Amino acid sequence: LLRAALGHDAEPPRVAGPGEAVGETPWGAVLAPGTGDNMGAALGLGLEPGDVVVSIGTSGTAFAVADAPAADPSGLVAGFADATGRFLPLVCTLNAARILSAAASLTGASLAELSALALAAEPGAGGLTLLPYLDGERTPDRPGATGVLAGLTTANATRENVARAAVEALLCSLADAVGHLAAQGVTPRRTLLIGGGARSEAVRALAPAILGTPVTVPEPAEYVALGAARQA
Numbered sequence: 001l002l003r004a005a006l007g008h009d010a011e012p013p014r015v016a017g018p019g020e021a022v023g024e025t026p027w028g029a030v031l032a033p034g035t036g037d038n039m040g041a042a043l044g045l046g047l048e049p050g051d052v053v054v055s056i057g058t059s060g061t062a063f064a065v066a067d068a069p070a071a072d073p074s075g076l077v078a079g080f081a082d083a084t085g086r087f088l089p090l091v092c093t094l095n096a097a098r099i100l101s102a103a104a105s106l107t108g109a110s111l112a113e114l115s116a117l118a119l120a121a122e123p124g125a126g127g128l129t130l131l132p133y134l135d136g137e138r139t140p141d142r143p144g145a146t147g148v149l150a151g152l153t154t155a156n157a158t159r160e161n162v163a164r165a166a167v168e169a170l171l172c173s174l175a176d177a178v179g180h181l182a183a184q185g186v187t188p189r190r191t192l193l194i195g196g197g198a199r200s201e202a203v204r205a206l207a208p209a210i211l212g213t214p215v216t217v218p219e220p221a222e223y224v225a226l227g228a229a230r231q232a
Helices: 002-006 037-045 097-107 111-120 159-183 201-211 223-231
Strands: 051-056 060-064 078-081 087-093 129-131 148-150 190-194
Touching (some): 037 060, 037 087, 037 190, 051 159, 051 201, 060 159, 087 159, 097 159, 159 201
Parallel strands (some): 051 190
Antiparallel strands (some): 129 148
């Protein structure tokens, strides 16, 4: 194949293992493979099989460590390697914390006020449902999608219900992501909730019921940097 592609023979480079040093700089710094952001976070958090990370930034991710690579013909689960020689199946959503920001703007509330409003509403938001594909969506692949606030009536048209619908929409979207991981053989036993959206009291309160596992919120830290340091 190399001869066909290049027109001559070539010796391809060897791919080094995640904990393997391949040399040193003249000043003594070790040269070794690096890793990516989610892989570094997994190492920094000390993930074990059964742990699922749900990260709520502007976009959202759900990922876990696994002993076998993901092979998802739908393309919803990305089959990454982790930073230790195992694998990191991952699902990414385009809309996550931006759902809360949009709902805060819609209700004229701060993010803290939005959380309090959501907790003041009943589960199900009085029948109000938010489809949270505000700027298209990646999982599922709907690049032209827009958000929909469905089931609106005079009885449920309150700021509290809008806030609740937004938090439930965010978590249901991420629960779908965790479900895609489960379809690839990941057995979620515990969810670690990280990212800016994890600061929301309403998100933390509703997450266990919607995600279906015990939820831990680790102390905020630079998990990616911690993972890179551990790998080094």
